[in-house]
Amino acid sequence: MSYGEAEQPDPTEPDRPEPVRLSxxxxxxxxxxxxxxxxxxxxxxxxxxxxxxxxxxxxxxxxxxxxxxxQPWLAQNWKLFAPDPQSTNTDISARVRSADGAVSPWVDLTAIDYAAVRHDPMPSHANENELRMAWNSYTGSQPGSSLQLMLQQYLVNIVLQRVPGTGPGPFSGVQLRVTNTPLEPPGHAAPVADAPQTLPWWTLRSQEGSAK
Incomplete structure (x- = not known):
């Protein structure tokens, strides 16, 4: 190409798109x-x-x-930096009532978690903390608040997942029984468990497990 002659486009090169110009x-x-x-x-x-x-x-x-x-979805919990150690061992049992009124036997949910964690070098976080933290959050929330109702539903979901034979329903109610045992320092007498606390039935509005 001689000097001053216009450069011809290469037909083998794809056409370059025009830049997008916003209005x-x-x-x-x-x-x-x-x-x-x-x-x-x-x-x-x-x-x-x-x-x-x-x-x-x-x-x-x-x-x-x-x-x-x-509340309740964006609440912050800073116990990672200022831990609040447990002062009691809490054992939680549950039973369900079917739509025809039949009541299942009590199932010790805490014992199931202990059995899953024991001798496991890498235990599941769900087995270690899910039930305990759900219960502690429920009892620590304001009675009747939207947060407590949400945590109640969370506990219901845990029960319906863990109680054998529950499956997809239908069920009309869920009940919890809780036993607290104080933790005593080493060298003290073995602690005596408190009397079991049986909660009223939580009525389910539908088969999906909505509690009221």
Missing amino acids: RWSKAVLAVVALLVSAVTAVHLTAIFFDAAPPNTVSQRYATELRWWT
Whole structure:
């Protein structure tokens, strides 16, 4: 090719697509969406911070708004950094009532977990903590609150998964029986278990296990 002669396109090269050019309205919409996402993120991080922080003027004044934003799905638990050791051993048993009124025998759910964990060098986290933490969270929540109702349903789901022969239902109720045994320091007499606490039947509204 001589000097000054225009370069001819190579027919073997694919055509390069034209760059996408956003309209003014498209740019405005993207800017608004970015601002909204930034605002929601800022509000969320602020709410989580004041909800998890020690009690202060802001968290006390806006306690209702903070609970509305964080409970029950966004609640924070900092016990990983400030553990609260167990002071009792809790044994939980359960039984179910079928739609025709038949009641199953009591099933010791805690004993099932202990048997699964014992002699297992890498035990399942579910066997170690699922039932215990569900019960502790249930008893530690405000009675009648939406959080406690959610945790009650969680316990119902655990029972329906673990009690032999429950399958998909239908069932009309679930009942728990709980026995607490205090943990005594080494060298003290063996602790005496408290009397078993039998909870009222939790009635299921449907076969899926919705409790009320």
